Amino acid sequence: MSTQNRRARALIFTADDFGLHERVNAAVERAHREGVLDCASLMVAAPAAAEAVAHARRTPGLRVGLHLVLADGAAMLPRARIPALVDAHGRFGAAMVRDGVRFFFLPHVRAQLALEIRAQFEAFAATGLVLDHVNTHKHFHLHPTVLSLILEIGRDYGLRAMRLPNEAGAPLALRPWLARVRARLARAGIAHNDYVVGIANSGAMDEAAMLEALANLPAQGVGEIYCHPALAGEEAITPSMRHYRHADEFAALVSPRVAAALAHCGIRTGGFADVFYGADPIDSARAARPNGEAGA
Template sequence: MTRRLIVTADDFGLSMEVNEAVEEAHRKGILTSTSLMTAGPAAEDAIRRAKRLPDLGVGLHLALYGAPAQAPADAIPYLVTPAGDLDGRSTATGVAMTLSSAVRRQVHREVEAQFRAYRLSGLPIGHLDGHWHCHQHPWILGIAIEVGKPLGLRTMRIPYEPVRPSVLAAKGEGWARRIAHAASHWSLAAHMRRRLKVNGMASNDWFFGKNDAGHVTPGLLQQMIAALPEGVSEIGLHPATGPWSGDHAPPPDWQASGELAALIDPDTRAACEANGVRLCRFDDLV
């Protein structure tokens, strides 16, 4: 069995700094995929860049919390803050979805609005992933499949980071946290696999970067590549050319420019070649 690797930059369209990094990492480095935040302040610029990068796989970065909203605020009152952005209380929103059909209808409206905006971009939909991995939530997953499948959605990220290669890549750093995270998310990943299989949709087998978001150095990325298990893995990153300000600025401790440096480091591509890892996109899975 071969080892294939999708390398994705999330938050495309959130800022010019992210957009510039996505283009640079694809042209100069190993980035094969990105996911568009349709309501992001720099979404129009992201769409223009994607159209001049035909080999870059692009998908929908579905956002239900902690991001700009696509639907009008009066259509999704529970989901938004007074400023009109999607609320960052992910746990509260998740519980409310489970308990309230009214909240689920609002989620459906926001998901529909984001898919509609993506279609209007004219870009093919290569895959779906989620801001803060929101699409793991069983209700969000079901709504995303219901809305996206008729529009051509055929692949989706399963954000499950296996323990052994994660610990090996990090050289033991945070081993307890990595084990706890895998244990607490195993059932969600299993549910996702079942739902996607029933709907004839493809996915990655493994995901890396979840435990190290915003802190992936060139060395760590190269260690991840060396530790990849057999099958299709995805490494998800958040590169940017630098920090930016505003309501959706990155956490102050994130090293987004360091993640860009990791993607374009010549030793990173050499690590893929040395370990027999073949780069691919979600489109290549179907």
């Protein structure tokens, strides 16, 4: 499918935070094998990233993208390389407005940001996985500096598709900016979804929310439903996600009712590469390597 043919009707199911926790990884693999999940977005510096890669390698139908973390998470580079970005523990903070101002106005901060973004792309390339798409934790690629760096650096690593966080009911003040991001992606030749479902119900994309979304899909366009599944456990995945209903989101992805509703829609599904390019996995893997380097 041509990247220009964005009006064709299709739907992508994505799980974010792949690699954040062992229970997330197990849920992603099972939701793909047993349910409707098409994609996962990998946090390359997260505690269970290596295990997530192992899950992906034994689940070849699962499309995997890069979930760039530039807020509220671990950095790829050591603090000595990016001291203006992270705390003493090598973690990004959650003050995104403050950090966004610094990204925009301070050249030395931008330079360190570019180093970290490249390091995360490089770490993904080192896994040998095909780069299906790129998005960012907490949608930080809506920031113009972050988006510009991703587009510039991503070209070296086979970037061809990104998430546009354009959900129905988005605040009026945000809509002009979403239109500008859409235009930037189009000019760069980067495929993207037309609309997304999952922002308003972040952490609560349960069966009812999934069924409602499927019952109200637009008549045309490429959609993405994203969520944060994990198997049930006693401890929260992270303190900042303590209110997320991860197990309910996993249950929705493997729900027979959701699968039946999706089949009733008669809509094309798959990863970004499937929906937009129909690319051969071998060709995609080659394109994902910087400078055309051969894989192992």
